[in-house]
Amino acid sequence: MSVLLGVAGCIGAYKAAEVLRGLQRAGLSVRVAMTSSAAEFVRPLTFEALSGKPVVVGMYDRPDYATIEHIALAREARLLLIAPATANLLAKFAHGIADDFLSTVYLSNTNPVLIAPAMNVEMWNHPATQENLRRLRERGDRFVEPGSGYQACGEVGVGRLAEPEEIVGRALALLREADDRVVDLRGLHLLITAGPTVEDLDPARFLTNRSSGRMGYALASAACDRGARVTLVSGPVTIDPPRGANGVPEVVRVRSTREMYEAVMSRLEAGTVFIGAAAVADFRPVMRSGEKIKKLGRQHLTIEFETTEDIIGSVAAAPGREGRFVVGFAAESRSVIEYAGKKLSEKGLDMIVANDITAPGAGFDVETNAATLMGSDGSRVDLPLQSKRAMADRILDEILRRYPGDRSR
16 A cells, blocks of 8 residues: 655645655655755655655656656555645645646545644745645645644744644555445446537438537446446547446447436436436437438428437336435526526435536536535535546535445345
8 A cells, every 4th residue: 555745835844754754664665755955855756765666756757758647656656645745835736726747746646645734833924825725625635734843934823834743643544435426336336427418410410419428427436436337328429438446337338318218217226226327318300311311402401300218217117116225417598506406406306416518627528627516405516626536526425325226236
């Protein structure tokens, strides 16, 4: 098991060497990434000698030329630990600024994050810092609170880096918590839809939408990682099939809404958790032309449409509803909460994921998302912009909290 230790530039950086040693004594492998400012306080050679591994400082340091380093480091570690974290680094994390290696790793990371801040007392108390801390806590980042006492600047107050033993203890506890969550969906069957559906007009043309399938595929991968049995019903996408640490989902390929409906209903079980993440076509042509529709001689073309199958409504109304948890998605361009709430109520869902497709980074065919989770009990959880994989875990956390389910099957 490995930890990625991030070190920022302040006098507390010297304590990071003791944190590294403490993690090693617990049997963990440690890689170190430093800011250029941190390298002014403690040389990278110190951490290389202690860890036995290359230390990355600059964006273009390439210890392994076969990998994209910030992605590789974020994926291989089970925990991102920042000790110390300066006010500047906290601000970057809070606002998604990625202008050096460590802040880029943070945005690439999908694992738990533990942050040990260290700074002058007035910097700690400043409203901007406190607002940044609030944002990061809301995203799920954990903190080892700074200590109080004499500081290097000569002032007294809160802001000293926590002691290495406390930081290591919190890191080990967080890793144990993550291990417990790895298989917390074991015994559950998740039936997930993803991607677009396609409705043909003629042999050459069709109607579809911009869904990439990334959100549904992230949910399938995360659920497999956490021990669930997963069936993924996927419309046409160009992304790789999802894989999980504890298995691979059954992937059922479909094209039209009718095909997706039939695939879902034939696989629905009494205790299934259903997540309708697909962007399903709401309408299809009443008549599909057997030949390519010609433009020649036409000024206008009128096509009559009919509504497609209501997949999520049918799942919610199917026999065995009392043992089933049904989650829908509402991708809207206006009045997002209002429309999502209406869909949640009218279709009898347990939870809905509402997102504004016009918001930067939160629409179709992007790697990130921001959403609001709304429950049938009136609850509401706002999820800020984050990777779709990170959001997948947050959605699964909420499902698990609301529906422990029958795991006897």
